[in-house]
Ligand SMILES: NCCCCC[C@@H](C[SeH])C(=O)O
Ligand SMILES: [Zn+2]
């Protein structure tokens with residue numbers, strides 16, 4: 001696509017044509033699947049990246065753009081896909097990873113909202129679905145999953161930025177992703193969801209202060225997060241904080257990470273990318289490259305650990 005670039009914030013229309021072009025020009029590594037439509041009828045397309053195999057391979061699922069205004073997030077998913085196909089065959093770890101596993105990437109989860117931030121309101125966060133009985137639009141998709149739904153850190157007011165929705169999975173986008181992960185839960189070994197901003201690497205739980213299942217699991221998750229943060233910091237010195245969501249950022253029920261973890265996806269992480277507030281959601285395009293390069297190191301660290309523990 002003419003206008004697409006990896007160091008710019010692309011429009012949805014450029015991303016949509018990029019999906020077609022990168023998958024058709026790397027057909028031996030990438031296959032696409034439309035997992036459903038958004039509220040406004042746009043195709044939610046995942047790219048499954050990995051060496052083609054007749055047998056099913058274990059997978060890592062990564063989504064970007066669940067929150068519309070967090071533009072650095074979809075930029076990272078696009079960067080990741082390009083990095084994967086560009087370094088397969090030359091980078092030993094990426095080659096090994098894609099030979100043994102698949103990485104399933106959803107570049108933009110909340111397409112309707114992403115478009116709305118380009119056309120109407122740069123600070124929009126939620127979906128664009130109409131709520132009954134009010135003119136307030138949208139639900140926070142990261143409060144709409146079936147994980148302590150609407151108990152803490154979420155609002156039942158449709159006008160709130162953290163509206164949990166009229167019911168669990170009320171949002172078609174959330175339903176589509178939850179159905180896909182449920183359908184593939186036997187092969188999905190890790191779930192990574194990319195947000196901004198704050199420079200945090202979070203893991204369950206956010207819906208309770210309780211520590212995840214058994215301490216050993218928590219310790220390994222925590223140490224994976226600490227290792228991934230250290231890997232990230234090694235490139236440009238960018239400092240991340242890692243820890244359970246509830247105590248590291250705030251209580252927040254209905255999140256995709258907690259839901260995936262309770263479904264049995266042991267390694268479940270939420271990234272809050274750059275920065276810590278100077279630009280916030282309006283991170284300059286000049287920081288896309290360094291942000292994506294350092295985040296690659298963290299994601300590859302997590303992937304390597306998951307692969308080693310298959
Ligand atoms: N599952 C909640 C993880 C911690 C909160 C993440 C942030 C990203 Se903007 C949020 O959804 O408020
Ligand atoms: Zn977010």
Ligand SMILES: [Zn+2]
Pocket residue numbers: 195196197198272
């Ligand atoms: Zn955030």
Ligand SMILES: [Zn+2]
Pocket residue numbers: 219222223226
């Ligand atoms: Zn630790």
